[in-house]
Structure formats: C-alpha cells, structure tokens
Amino acid sequence: MLHALRAEWRREWVQLRRYPTELLSELAVIVLVFYGLFLGGSYMAGGAILGGRLSDIIVGYALWTLSMMSIGTMGWTISNEAQNGTLEQVFMSPYGASLILLLRNMANVVIGLLFTILTLFSVMAITGHYLFVSPWDMVPGLLMIASATGLGYLVASVTILMKRSQQFLNLLQFILLFLIMAPTANLGGAWRWLAIMAPFSPVVALLRSMMTQGSALFGAGDWLLWSVVNAVLWLLIGLLVFGWAQKKARRRGNLSHY
Amino acid sequence: MLLEVGGLVKRYKTKDRQIVEAVRGIRFTLSAGTILAFLGPNGAGKTTTIKMIAGLVRPDDGDVTVEGHSLSGRSGQALRHLGAVLEGSRNLYWRLTPLENFEYWGGIRGLSRKTARDHGRELMREFGLEDKIGSTVQQLSRGMQQQVAICAALIHSPSLLLLDEPTLGLDLDASDRIQDYVLRLAHERGVGILLTTHQMEVAQTLADRISIIQSGVLTLEGFKEDVLARFTGSSYVFELAEAPSAEARILADNLGAAWTSECEFRVVLDRPTDVYEIMRALEPCSVVRVMRETADLATVFREHTRKSVSMESVREVTA
Ligand SMILES: Nc1ncnc2c1ncn2[C@@H]1O[C@H](COP(=O)(O)OP(=O)(O)OP(=O)(O)O)[C@@H](O)[C@H]1O
Numbered sequence: 001m002l003h004a005l006r007a008e009w010r011r012e013w014v015q016l017r018r019y020p021t022e023l024l025s026e027l028a029v030i031v032l033v034f035y036g037l038f039l040g041g042s043y044m045a046g047g048a049i050l051g052g053r054l055s056d057i058i059v060g061y062a063l064w065t066l067s068m069m070s071i072g073t074m075g076w077t078i079s080n081e082a083q084n085g086t087l088e089q090v091f092m093s094p095y096g097a098s099l100i101l102l103l104r105n106m107a108n109v110v111i112g113l114l115f116t117i118l119t120l121f122s123v124m125a126i127t128g129h130y131l132f133v134s135p136w137d138m139v140p141g142l143l144m145i146a147s148a149t150g151l152g153y154l155v156a157s158v159t160i161l162m163k164r165s166q167q168f169l170n171l172l173q174f175i176l177l178f179l180i181m182a183p184t185a186n187l188g189g190a191w192r193w194l195a196i197m198a199p200f201s202p203v204v205a206l207l208r209s210m211m212t213q214g215s216a217l218f219g220a221g222d223w224l225l226w227s228v229v230n231a232v233l234w235l236l237i238g239l240l241v242f243g244w245a246q247k248k249a250r251r252r253g254n255l256s257h258y
Numbered sequence: 259m260l261l262e263v264g265g266l267v268k269r270y271k272t273k274d275r276q277i278v279e280a281v282r283g284i285r286f287t288l289s290a291g292t293i294l295a296f297l298g299p300n301g302a303g304k305t306t307t308i309k310m311i312a313g314l315v316r317p318d319d320g321d322v323t324v325e326g327h328s329l330s331g332r333s334g335q336a337l338r339h340l341g342a343v344l345e346g347s348r349n350l351y352w353r354l355t356p357l358e359n360f361e362y363w364g365g366i367r368g369l370s371r372k373t374a375r376d377h378g379r380e381l382m383r384e385f386g387l388e389d390k391i392g393s394t395v396q397q398l399s400r401g402m403q404q405q406v407a408i409c410a411a412l413i414h415s416p417s418l419l420l421l422d423e424p425t426l427g428l429d430l431d432a433s434d435r436i437q438d439y440v441l442r443l444a445h446e447r448g449v450g451i452l453l454t455t456h457q458m459e460v461a462q463t464l465a466d467r468i469s470i471i472q473s474g475v476l477t478l479e480g481f482k483e484d485v486l487a488r489f490t491g492s493s494y495v496f497e498l499a500e501a502p503s504a505e506a507r508i509l510a511d512n513l514g515a516a517w518t519s520e521c522e523f524r525v526v527l528d529r530p531t532d533v534y535e536i537m538r539a540l541e542p543c544s545v546v547r548v549m550r551e552t553a554d555l556a557t558v559f560r561e562h563t564r565k566s567v568s569m570e571s572v573r574e575v576t577a
C-alpha cells in the first residue's frame with residue numbers, strides 16, 4: 001500500500017513539474033488571494049494588524065480551499081479518467097478503487113498544503129506582517145479534511161453513476177458554506193444533534209471557539225470529541241455509498257463512458 | 259487451471275429500459291501458455307465477457323476464477339494475476355512517459371518503484387522501444403502506444419493477459435511486433451492469453467484455441483487445427499471467364515459464395531458434387547478453373563457464422 005501511495009504522490013508531482021504554466025497560474029491565484037487578505041486585513045484594522053483576526057481569516061480560507069479540493073478531487077478524477085480511458089485500469093487495482101482514490105486525495109492535500117504554507121511565508125515576507133499559526137490548528141484542519149474526503153466519496157459516487165457531478169458539487173458547497181456561517185453550535189435541544197452530525201458543523205464550532213475565545217484544542221467543551229465522531233461518520237458514509245455506487249456501475253457495465 | 263469461466267450471464271438494461279442479453283451462459287477454461295482467440299461478430303458479447311473476467315462488469319450469474327481465486331469473493335487476489343488492455347481505451351496516462359506510467363501502474367499493483375522501472379525497461383527493450391522510454395506517451399505513434407499499453411498491463415508479471423482487439427487500426431509493422439511478442443509471451447513464458455479480434459489472419463497466426471461467440475453464446479470451441487480441419491477439403495475457389503450476370507451472382511451468393519474479385523469467389527461445399535450445381539447456377543458464364551483449397555480461419559468463421567445464424571433464424575421461425 002505504501003508503494004501505491006508513493007505512486008500517487010509521484011504521479012501528481014510529475015504532472016505538476018511537466019506543466020509549469022498550470023502550476024504557476026494556480027500559485028498566482030493563491031498568492032493574490034492571500035495578498036488581498038493581508039492588505040484588506042491591515043486596512044480594516046487601521047494599519048495596526050489585528051493579529052488574531054487576520055490569522056483566523058487566513059487559516060479559515062486555507063482550510064476552506066483544502067476542503068473544497070478534497071471534496072472535488074475524487075469526482076473530478078473519475079470523470080476525467082473516464083474520458084481519458086484510464087479509469088478502468090485504476091479500477092483493476094487489487095487494492096480497490098476506494099483506497100486508490102483516498103491515496104490520490106492524500107497526495108493532493110499534501111501538495112496543496114505545501115503550496116499554501118509556501119505562499120503564506122512568501123506573502124508574510126513581502127508584506128512584513130508575520131502571523132502566528134499554532135501547530136494545534138492542524139488538528140481541526142485534518143478533521144475537516146477527513147470529513148471533506150467523506151463528502152468527496154459522495155461526489156465520486158454521483159459522478160460514477162450520473163457521469164457528471166457539477167450541479168451536485170455546487171449544491172454541496174452551498175450547503176457547507178451555510179453550515180459554516182450558521183451558528184449551529186449554539187443550537188439547543190434536538191437541534192444540537194444537527195450541530196453534531198451535519199458535516200463540518202462540530203469542527204467549525206471547535207475552530208470558532210479556538211479562534212475567537214482563544215481556547216485550547218482540548219478546552220472547547222466536547223467539540224473536539226464530536227469533531228472526531230463527525231469526521232469518522234462522514235468518512236464511513238462516503239465509503240459505504242461509494243462502495244454501493246461502484247457495485248451499481250459494475251452491474252450496469254458503465255464504469256467508463258458507454 | 260489458470261482461468262475458469264463458469265456459466266457467465268450478463269443482461270444490460272438500456273436507457274430505454276430494454277433488456278439486452280449480452281452474454282448467455284458462457285463457460286470455458288484457459289490453461290497457462292495457451293492463446294485463446296475469441297471471435298465473433300460485432301455485439302456478440304466479447305468485450306462484455308472480457309470485462310467480466312477483469313472484474314469491471316458484474317455478471318448476473320456465473321463466476322470467474324483466476325489461479326483458483328474467485329473474482330466475486332476477494333477479488334484482489336484474482337486481480338493480482340491479471341493484466342488487460344481494453345478496447346478503445348488509452349489504458350495509459352498520455353501526459354506521462356512510459357517509464358512514469360510503469361511506475362504508477364506498478365505502484366497501484368503493489369510494486370516498488372525500482373521493480374516497476376527495471377521490469378518496464380526490460381519490457382520496452384523486448385519491443386525495441388528502449389529509446390522511447392523518456393518521451394511522453396502523447397508523442398508516440400499509435401502503434402507504439404499500443405505496445406507500451408501491453409507493457410504496462412504486464413508490469414506486475416500477471417499470468418493471465420486479456421487483450422481486446424490489440425491490433426485494431428495498427429500498421430503492419432506494429433501489428434507484427436505485437437503478434438511476435440504475444441506468441442513468445444505465451445509459448446516461452448507460459449502466460450495465458452485471451453484475445454479478441456476481427457482480423458482472422460491475426461487469430462490464425464496466434465491462436466492455439468479458437469472460440470466463436472454469437473449473440474452471447476459460444477457456438478464453436480476447439481484447438482485451431484481441429485477447427486480448421488473441419489472445413490478443410492470442402493473449400494473451393496471458382497475462377498470465372500467474365501463477371502457473371504446479377505442473377506447468377508445472387509444464386510452463387512445463396513450458396514455461400516464469398517467474392518474475392520469480380521470473377522473469383524470462394525465457397526464451402528458440403529458435397530463435392532455440389533460443384534456442378536454451382537456451375538449450372540452460373541450459366542451461361544463459364545468457369546475457367548475450380549480449385550480445392552485448405553480452409554483458412556476467415557473461411558471457417560464465415561461458414562460457421564452463416565450456418566449458425568441461419569439455424570437460429572430457423573429456430574425463431576419454428577418457435
Ligand atoms: N453498458 C452497456 N449497457 C447496455 N448495453 C451494452 C453495454 N455494453 C454492451 N452492451 C450491449 O451488449 C452487447 C454486447 O456488446 P459487446 O461490447 O460485449 O460486444 P463485442 O462482441 O465486444 O462487439 P464488438 O466486436 O463490436 O467489439 C451489444 O448489443 C451491446 O450493445
């Protein structure tokens with residue numbers, strides 16, 4: 001399995017190196033967005049950086065883009081490879097397609113993370129504003145990406161059955177944005193289950209409490225526990241649904257385009 | 259036994275909710291070192307069968323085992339022993355070089371980078387493509403791409419290779435190279451190969467065994483020599499003095515004539531005396547020469563499918 005992970009990693013890396021213009025344009029977008037956030041942040045704070053707030057915005061933005069990437073990658077891989085005529089070969093791997101897609105997603109996230117950190121540092125160097133991001137912020141970040149991967153399997157399932165997934169992806173992004181904006185953490189009674197079970201909800205509550213109240217990772221009530229439960233739950237749901245979708249596509253005989 | 263295919267059945271539902279019975283109870287076995295040519299008209303169910311063996315299409319009934327591992331159980335074990343080049347697919351990443359493709363496809367089959375690279379180099383050398391190892395697949399000719407795809411399918415040294423129309427659309431040189439390689443792979447290294455093709459000369463060169471599938475049913479199965487021998491001695495070539503009239507041509511067609519030119523056709527006759535019947539049918543056009551010849555696979559295929567199709571239509575009429 002390690003060999004498969006390395007293979008995914010190398011494949012991504014080679015493609016990045018081979019097509020540097022695509023890489024550069026992607027990087028340029030990230031740099032511009034971060035630069036804008038920095039400038040905007042310092043402007044709003046009247047020149048004196050509101051250190052905490054700005055780093056929250058940056059961390060939030062980085063997490064959002066990484067999660068969206070995790071949600072979209074697997075579906076995109078499937079539709080792209082179905083068109084290119086390599087999908088069936090991927091599905092013939094003895095490890096199974098679910099695992100291969102997971103490894104591919106991991107390779108993507110690591111590369112995305114590297115770029116984000118890289119641009120963050122260069123933007124900090126350019127603007128002269130330095131942010132402190134605690135390494136503990138990585139934990140909710142990883143939980144968020146785990147949930148996102150579960151949702152990614154759902155998108156992949158829709159893609160493999162319907163051969164397109166853009167509408168579903170848009171809808172999903174809209175719902176997630178709503179869940180992130182809405183203060184679900186304050187809901188009481190039966191609604192509290194929504195705050196725990198809805199994708200991203202508990203981890204956003206955790207992040208919010210860490211950022212705005214400056215609470216430590218383990219000091220934010222039960223939100224850390226619920227975030228772990230939530231991430232595992234959505235990962236499992238995603239895996240189960242994808243397993244079912246695969247079976248269905250194999251029964252229909254239309255794994256690749258027919 | 260390397261490959262055992264037992265009672266495979268596949269019904270597809272089309273978009274307009276009709277049922278297509280693509281494969282209706284196919285069973286056969288394939289042993290190591292044997293090349294089985296899977297022949298049949300368009301839509302007969304060849305690709306469906308191959309994809310069921312590769313685990314890409316789920317059969318409605320029946321099972322496949324590869325090296326004793328069932329595909330419906332823990333399919334991983336069966337898939338480890340199997341490589342496939344699928345019809346009309348690229349089977350490769352075009353943006354990567356052959357070597358990078360081998361690393362990837364080897365990696366997701368559990369090979370280390372070094373093993374995949376070394377084996378990939380060796381395979382490319384056997385095809386005489388070692389100098390192409392560093393160009394992207396996109397830059398290679400179609401024939402080379404197909405050869406690289408075969409190398410990639412062999413990267414994990416499978417004992418069973420599935421080839422769906424491997425020489426389709428290739429020039430003579432590329433086709434010959436692939437055929438040479440397939441022969442060596444089976445007869446020197448003991449790989450079992452199941453291939454489909456519409457090119458009868460390819461099947462005739464390569465096959466140890468022949469299977470003909472029609473409308474999802476195997477209608478003929480056997481060693482190539484036996485299959486050819488069934489028709490040998492009953493195949494005739496007629497050469498005519500001039501092109502016959504349209505009516506005479508139709509009469510000859512009804513007797514199964516396959517025209518090779520305006521004035522020449524090949525026909526399989528059940529009894530030698532039928533030669534006279536054909537000559538009568540062609541009158542007043544005169545026959546210059548009648549040759550009895552050994553049957554080739556194309557003739558066998560044409561004859562066999564013509565007969566079993568007419569049998570089938572008879573069955574439909576009487577039913
Ligand atoms: N995914 C699918 N959904 C519905 N029908 C299908 C599907 N795949 C194949 N078929 C139908 O099943 C039948 C068998 O198709 P198959 O591709 O196996 O034939 P084949 O022998 O490979 O033909 P060819 O020589 O043209 O490649 C055909 O009637 C085809 O239209």
Ligand SMILES: [Mg+2]
Nearest residue numbers: 304305306345
């Ligand atoms: Mg086919």
